Amino acid sequence: MQEQVSIRAHFERFPATVKGAFVLRGADRDPHQVQIRSASVREVGGPPGRSLDLPPITLDVAPNLDLFVPFEFSITELGSGWYGLECDVAIDGRQETVSPGRRFTVPWPRASVRRGTIAVRKTLQVDDGPKVLIDQIDCGADSSRVLYSAEKPADLRLTADGSRVPVLEAAFEDERGRVSAYPLLKTHARLVIEVRGGRGPLELPLP
Structure with a gap:
């Protein structure tokens, strides 16, 4: 309309x-x-x-x-x-x-937010679909970005220490994807990444 x-x-x-x-x-x-x-x-x-x-x-x-x-x-x-x-x-x-x-x-208090890049290079398997390679996580003051490689866009869900990390936006071009979400805090000890249709989550201890 x-x-x-x-x-x-x-x-x-x-x-x-x-x-x-x-x-x-x-x-x-x-x-x-x-x-x-x-x-x-x-x-x-x-x-x-x-x-x-x-x-x-x-x-x-x-x-x-x-x-x-x-x-x-x-x-x-x-x-x-x-x-x-x-x-x-x-x-x-x-x-x-x-x-x-x-x-x-x-804004979040500056001292509470993680900064820097976390290298991942681990794969999520998807039932009846192509795998999703999580390349890295970029941590910033007001958002975090999960960068991945896949043949088509992936629907990712993030949780930190059991609490959902709200997703802000997603982009995909030329088999490279980016999911922007709330920032990761220094108090977070573990990040879990799941993909819709995946066989299991990817659990990452945060340094």
Whole structure:
């Protein structure tokens, strides 16, 4: 279905707050009525988000015309993690949930996060499919990246000391894959990597 209304979010992150606006624009040649019923900030892979306390608003959105709905919220009570915005809207009465705008981080304490590269070079076997070679893990301040080689994209799941490590994004090109996830902490002692359809997990003691 052709997009009827474009809903984006532009914002700046300050030390204690996020300030910005939702930007609505008609994406076809017809006018549309848009109701923004609620908006929230939600951690990636986390439970339902925290409300932005944005009052419900109804807008008549015209083609090729930007309408701005400003917002501001505090991030001082958010834990370390990656967050995104969600809006419950109704476009001409049709309800949907949209996730406009880029994600932002509330950083982890610098001393708590692992950094550097962990060489792996171990293989995950897949039932009725090609194997997946885990090449290495790059550890950074706000994310970790699992680099692998395979004939086709692999659906990887990560757990550290029994707790799920949320995946942020995945990319694959020319038989090389990358899975970006939450950072690994210095307190983590063991990382487990599983692939959908795999015969068993890969368990890695963390140095």
